[in-house]
Amino acid sequence: MNPEILEAGVFVRYPRTGTSGTITRLVDKxxxxxxxxxxxxxxxxxxxxxxxxxxxxxxxxxxxxxxLARLEQERSQVEKEAMEEPPNLDGACAGAG
Known part of the structure; x- marks a missing residue:
């Protein structure tokens, strides 16, 4: 890789880990x-x-x-499904009490 073309603002990838990001600064150590x-x-x-x-x-x-059209369609579908299922009237408690 030619390091001269890498500068701040360039999007890069580190292939060993797959990490990617934008170069924020260059450092010499x-x-x-x-x-x-x-x-x-x-x-x-x-x-x-x-x-x-x-x-x-x-x-x-x-x-x-x-x-809004999508929400209204979802709402009507939920209401329709709720009306189709018979209510649970067996007297069983759903809680742990």
Whole structure:
């Protein structure tokens, strides 16, 4: 891995553990180059990191009307199921008393 292309703000992965995160800062200690990752706050050797693509969720946002329609559908389904089941009238106590 070419450490010159790694800089603050780059999303990287540490393959040994699968840890990934964005480089927050670069540190030189005893002649070695390290990068701190935002996900762990730990330092990783630059030559051990590889550039990675950030995983982004591609979930479609739904509007308020669609959310209300879904809730109403769920509510009516629950009410329908509740009316179909006969009530438990055997007199047994469900508690531990």
């Amino acid at each position: 005893n002649g070695r180059h390290f990068a701190e990752l935002d996900s762990t706050g730990l330092l990783y050797r630059l030559d051990q990191l590889i550039p990675a693509e950030s995983v982004q969720k591609n979930e479609r946002e739904i509007d308020r009307d669609e959310q």
